[in-house]
Amino acid sequence: MTSIAPLPLQPRLPAFGGGLRLSAGLTLAAALGLAAAPAMAQQGLPSFRNLVKKVVPAVVSIAVTESAAAAAADDGGDQGAPTPQAGHQKVYGAGSGFIIDPSGIIVTNDHVVGGATKITVSLADGTQLPAKILGVDQLTDIAVIKVTADRPLPYVSWGDSRQVEVGDWIMVAGNPFGLGNTVTAGIISARGRDIMSGPFDDFLQLDAPINPGNSGGPAFDLNGGVVGVDTAIISPTGGSVGIGFAIPSEIAQNVVSVLEQHGHLDRGWLGVGLADDESGDGVRVTMVQASGPAGHSGLRAGDRILSVDAKKVDTALGLIRAVAEIHPGERARLAFIRHGRVLSANVTVGLRPETQAQ
Missing domain, CATH: 2.40.10.120 (Thrombin, subunit H)
Known part of the structure; x- marks a missing residue:
């Protein structure tokens, strides 16, 4: 497969x-490769x-x-x-x-x-x-x-x-x-x-x-x-x-x-589940770990994150990478939409565990 x-x-x-044996096929292939090289050079490669x-x-x-x-x-x-x-x-x-x-x-x-x-x-x-x-x-x-x-x-x-x-x-x-x-x-x-x-x-x-x-x-x-x-x-x-x-x-x-x-x-981490939003504008939060950095900041499932430190994010992968670049312990400002209103929150970014993606 x-x-x-x-x-x-x-x-x-x-x-x-243990050892490595070269087959006759490999020798022949090498010979063919050598023979083909001048022709390739003549073609301008x-x-x-x-x-x-x-x-x-x-x-x-x-x-x-x-x-x-x-x-x-x-x-x-x-x-x-x-x-x-x-x-x-x-x-x-x-x-x-x-x-x-x-x-x-x-x-x-x-x-x-x-x-x-x-x-x-x-x-x-x-x-x-x-x-x-x-x-x-x-x-x-x-x-x-x-x-x-x-x-x-x-x-x-x-x-x-x-x-x-x-x-x-x-x-x-x-x-x-x-x-x-x-x-x-x-x-x-x-x-x-x-x-x-x-x-x-x-x-x-x-x-x-x-x-x-x-x-x-x-x-x-x-x-x-x-x-x-x-x-x-x-x-x-x-x-x-x-x-x-x-x-x-x-x-x-x-x-x-x-x-x-x-x-x-060391990479930054929010402690959230994320999904691309169908609107293409921002990233939807699907889950928040209550004990994680985002949970302590008041972020909720259903919020749609628009930017990190004023840098627009459109995909979950883009948001993960943006947060990962922030050193753990530093603060980040998130802009997000909740019930149609644009809000913001300051989050103290955590240290990304090896088994976590967001």
């Missing part, structure tokens, strides 16, 4: 062995060779060791991965990441390293370094890790995902199936995709092939800026069918900055 899920890691192998030389040195492969219990609890579990057997307490997985600072700061997915007991980063030149987690954010599936090297490391910079449009070229780099640094190219297929993975879904949809092991890898614009972090695929088989999703840099960059400094991300 086709499903949308966090991009699987390279299938985990039991600690006692871009060559990515200079871009590859510029950015790939900063793309890393990430190997993780997890306890069997952590692996079993992984929501983005590997499709086709062996089931851990009794007596084998560790399993292996692999993903991707990219260096954003020469001191060794690396961005990847939370589902790559979130349950890891050991992390090893392989640089493009083959150097292997141990890594530690600086911070993770489950709601956006972003993690920041760090390695220490005896030299400044190659790094890439953020691009502006707000400037890319549907149809623009992108190049993806990562570690699919544990093969090591691999690049693929395609276009932005869609923007603003909500794949029902959480309240902050706002993905770029890509048609560049991404596969298990690409988790946490970068998607580059043609200037070499990171405009997305690969995080999910839709596939009936676990492999690429040309539909993948990346966290836009406009979201990822801010989350990474906070995780790098504080190790966690």
Whole structure:
């Protein structure tokens, strides 16, 4: 059954062995790809060779060791991965990441390293370094890790995902199936995709092939800026069918900055149930937790919230995001309609529990 899920890691192998076999079909496909390249270039399609030389040195492969219990609890579990057997307490997985600072700061997915007991980063030149987690954010599936090297490391910079449009070229780099640094190219297929993975879904949809092991890898614009972090695929088989999703840099960059400094991300919360209003003007309150921030402010079910701190909100998702950006403990002013009258309330925003959406 086709499903949308966090991009699987390279299938985990039991600690006692396992390996990867390349089929003749893969060799033939590679040969066909090489043969097709000159013809594509003659048709005026871009060559990515200079871009590859510029950015790939900063793309890393990430190997993780997890306890069997952590692996079993992984929501983005590997499709086709062996089931851990009794007596084998560790399993292996692999993903991707990219260096954003020469001191060794690396961005990847939370589902790559979130349950890891050991992390090893392989640089493009083959150097292997141990890594530690600086911070993770489950709601956006972003993690920041760090390695220490005896030299400044190659790094890439953020691009502006707000400037890319549907149809623009992108190049993806990562570690699919544990093969090591691999690049693929395609276009932005869609923007603003909500794949029902959480309240902050706002993905770029890509048609560049991404596969298990690409988790946490970068998607580059043609200037070499990171405009997305690969995080999910839709596939009936676990492999690429040309539909993948990346966290836009406009979201990822801010989350990474906070995780790098504080190790966690606190989001604001009202304690209400919300629904889009048929009028398209405001957001309907369907439920209020009496002990929550909105309950203490006097907000009621049936109220229609129009704005947060004078910023108009038209959808439940937009309201959730607006409140999430307010630091817990700060006050927000809500404008709302009750029985035809426009009223306002000052709410002391609470700390969003991990299991809550509003």
